[in-house]
Amino acid sequence: MSKDDSVILIIGKMVLISVIAAALLSVTYGPTQAQLKINYDIAQKEALLEIVPEAVDFENVYGDKVINEEGDLETLYYRGVDASGNTVGYAFFRDQVGSQGMIQVAGGVDAQFTRITGITIMKHSETPGLGALIVSPDFTSQFKDVEMNNLMLTSDGGKINSITGATISSQAVIDALRGQVDDLKKQV
Amino acid sequence: MTLTISAPPHKIKGVTVDKIMWGKVLALVPVSLVAIYFFGLPALGILLASVITAVVTEAGIQKVFKQKITIADGHAVMIGLMLALILPYDAPIWIAVMGSFFAIAIVKHAYGGIGSYMFNPVLVSWVFLSLSWTTIMTTKSTPHIVALTDLILENGAGILVGVSPIALIGGVVLILMRYVEWRVPLSYFVTTLVLVFLLKDDLSYVITGAYLFGVLFIATDSATTPITKKGRIIYGIVCGVLTVMYGYYASYVTGTFYALMLANCIAPYIEIKTLPKPFGGDGE
Amino acid sequence: MSKVLDEYIRGITTDNPIFGLVLGLCPLLAVTTSVENGIGMAAGAAFVLICSNVIISALRKQIPASVRLPIFIIIIATFVTIVDMSMEAFTPDMYTQLGVFIPLIVVNCIIIGRAEAYANKNNVFYSLIDALGSATGFLLVLVLMGAIREILGTGAIAPFGYTLITVPINPATFMIMPPGAFLTIAILMAIVNYRKAKKLARGG
Numbered sequence: 001m002s003k004d005d006s007v008i009l010i011i012g013k014m015v016l017i018s019v020i021a022a023a024l025l026s027v028t029y030g031p032t033q034a035q036l037k038i039n040y041d042i043a044q045k046e047a048l049l050e051i052v053p054e055a056v057d058f059e060n061v062y063g064d065k066v067i068n069e070e071g072d073l074e075t076l077y078y079r080g081v082d083a084s085g086n087t088v089g090y091a092f093f094r095d096q097v098g099s100q101g102m103i104q105v106a107g108g109v110d111a112q113f114t115r116i117t118g119i120t121i122m123k124h125s126e127t128p129g130l131g132a133l134i135v136s137p138d139f140t141s142q143f144k145d146v147e148m149n150n151l152m153l154t155s156d157g158g159k160i161n162s163i164t165g166a167t168i169s170s171q172a173v174i175d176a177l178r179g180q181v182d183d184l185k186k187q188v
Numbered sequence: 189m190t191l192t193i194s195a196p197p198h199k200i201k202g203v204t205v206d207k208i209m210w211g212k213v214l215a216l217v218p219v220s221l222v223a224i225y226f227f228g229l230p231a232l233g234i235l236l237a238s239v240i241t242a243v244v245t246e247a248g249i250q251k252v253f254k255q256k257i258t259i260a261d262g263h264a265v266m267i268g269l270m271l272a273l274i275l276p277y278d279a280p281i282w283i284a285v286m287g288s289f290f291a292i293a294i295v296k297h298a299y300g301g302i303g304s305y306m307f308n309p310v311l312v313s314w315v316f317l318s319l320s321w322t323t324i325m326t327t328k329s330t331p332h333i334v335a336l337t338d339l340i341l342e343n344g345a346g347i348l349v350g351v352s353p354i355a356l357i358g359g360v361v362l363i364l365m366r367y368v369e370w371r372v373p374l375s376y377f378v379t380t381l382v383l384v385f386l387l388k389d390d391l392s393y394v395i396t397g398a399y400l401f402g403v404l405f406i407a408t409d410s411a412t413t414p415i416t417k418k419g420r421i422i423y424g425i426v427c428g429v430l431t432v433m434y435g436y437y438a439s440y441v442t443g444t445f446y447a448l449m450l451a452n453c454i455a456p457y458i459e460i461k462t463l464p465k466p467f468g469g470d471g472e
Numbered sequence: 473m474s475k476v477l478d479e480y481i482r483g484i485t486t487d488n489p490i491f492g493l494v495l496g497l498c499p500l501l502a503v504t505t506s507v508e509n510g511i512g513m514a515a516g517a518a519f520v521l522i523c524s525n526v527i528i529s530a531l532r533k534q535i536p537a538s539v540r541l542p543i544f545i546i547i548i549a550t551f552v553t554i555v556d557m558s559m560e561a562f563t564p565d566m567y568t569q570l571g572v573f574i575p576l577i578v579v580n581c582i583i584i585g586r587a588e589a590y591a592n593k594n595n596v597f598y599s600l601i602d603a604l605g606s607a608t609g610f611l612l613v614l615v616l617m618g619a620i621r622e623i624l625g626t627g628a629i630a631p632f633g634y635t636l637i638t639v640p641i642n643p644a645t646f647m648i649m650p651p652g653a654f655l656t657i658a659i660l661m662a663i664v665n666y667r668k669a670k671k672l673a674r675g676g
Contacts, residue, residue, distance in 0.1 A: 010536045013535070013536060014539060018546055021547070021549075024550055025554065028554045028557050032558055032562075035562060282642075294655070294659075298659070316644075316646050319645060320647070
């Protein structure tokens with residue numbers, strides 16, 4: 001180990017190592033991001049089947065907005081069809097502001113927009129032990145086959161029990177569903 | 189006249205470890221008998237299994253590690269008996285065996301044996317069993333003392349010791365005979381009563397067999413209480429506050445045990461803080 | 473040849489990261505709820521340990537003494553980030569299980585310890601052997617802990633979907649909870665130290 005390195009040399013060496021490190025990381029970043037996208041798509045597909053249980057297949061319904069450089073269009077919602085091709089419901093993904101960050105809710109609604117067929121939480125950054133409990137089956141299973149006019153917290157006269165100490169997160173999930181169903185009514 | 193020159197203590201009362209342990213065992217016999225009478229053979233099975241396992245484990249460990257075999261001091265018998273008494277009456281025999289083995293082998297001997305363990309073996313073993321086999325350890329009923337007869341025979345007892353709060357009177361006798369320190373149980377009991385009164389909680393759920401057992405037998409375990417007089421009063425208050433905290437929001441039966449175990453954690457700290465200062469010194 | 477073997481065995485026995493040096497207890501206690509998680513954690517740590525040991529050893533004549541720790545950290549952090557990103561992408565289930573302990577490999581004392589104590593002073597080949605030895609030692613302890621806790625806590629050992637052993641006991645959930653980790657490591661450590669003391673007493 002050399003003892004008499006000058007300051008410039010030391011800084012130079014550190015910069016060089018950092019540059020190499022950054023290069024290595026960027027090499028890893030590409031393929032892992034691609035794989036993450038594949039994982040997300042798979043998770044999305046599984047979620048779709050779960051939230052609209054009557055559907056066997058889904059069709060993407062695109063909007064006009066271009067979301068990436070390849071010119072892909074934004075997916076507005078997914079139309080769930082049964083074996084004979086009839087529309088049995090709609091599925092959607094919606095980002096909603098929770099108490100700590102964005103919550104991405106996947107929800108399904110029947111074709112007449114009268115009831116929610118199921119939900120699952122795709123992503124969130126809520127407080128562990130409190131808001132994070134929105135992913136627990138105890139919470140999400142309450143949304144299965146709940147009528148739209150009961151889609152409120154029990155404190156507001158609805159049928160959804162809020163998570164103790166995490167009303168904001170619970171309310172955010174409900175807001176996401178209500179907001180998106182209202183949007184869907186206009187889009188379909 | 190002959191003067192005896194010796195190191196303190198100078199007053200010899202004739203109270204030895206053996207006598208305290210066997211005294212506690214004796215004081216627990218009435219409640220055990222009531223439990224056997226009330227719950228029948230399963231209770232007898234749990235009691236026997238627990239005590240025998242405790243004694244065999246202690247003897248086995250001391251044999252393996254070539255220590256003096258101390259089963260005659262009654263400590264193992266006491267641990268086994270106390271553990272059996274806080275088990276649910278419908279617990280399978282292997283729960284008693286497991287818990288008793290855990291209490292003696294891990295919590296007592298792995299920590300250095302009698303006088304050295306940090307936590308009361310009975311409590312830690314109970315927590316171990318409760319966390320591991322929650323469904324078995326959850327009691328099927330909650331005791332509720334509404335009438336004077338419930339103090340003598342409580343029908344709603346979930347655990348063995350809950351059957352008859354009055355049968356625990358032996359614990360009071362031990363205190364009166366000075367076998368057991370009075371400061372911890374008294375300050376513990378008074379704190380609980382005061383807090384329960386302040387919170388307007390229902391006293392009939394508090395004065396259960398489990399709670400009295402905690403006050404008279406578990407909290408007074410000498411290895412896990414501070415040695416100073418002031419420390420013991422503080423320790424009793426801490427026990428009381430924790431018990432009410434748990435009891436108010438959950439159940440006074442399990443609350444007592446969890447509270448006492450947490451109080452065990454801070455007992456050494458209380459002891460250090462309350463050691464008398466040497467004259468002229470700045471303490472600590 | 474025998475020196476190579478000695479250097480390798482040393483990482484498993486006397487310089488075992490857990491029982492010899494008592495390093496890396498935090499990931500050990502946190503992730504060993506099952507054999508599978510133990511293997512995953514050990515694999516991640518092994519990759520970082522081997523890569524950083526080799527690189528640091530290769531660069532040891534070039535690294536200025538005054539800033540060697542920042543440079544070690546840059547090198548280690550780079551490999552940890554690679555592991556982190558790769559595991560998130562390719563083994564998402566295990567990534568969820570191990571959680572924050574993957575990024576925390578950066579501050580795992582085993583890695584910086586081997587870098588400072590060994591790779592910084594020895595050539596590339598021996599640093600590689602040393603890293604392999606330490607990694608094996610760490611892996612063995614993690615698997616042992618994971619196996620004990622999994623078998624007592626769930627009644628079976630089932631890594632990666634293959635059920636290896638099933639025992640007909642009523643599993644003690646306690647063992648896969650955090651207190652079970654402390655209890656297991658305490659008992660294992662006591663056994664190891666008891667044997668060490670006995671060996672010393674015999675004059676070994």
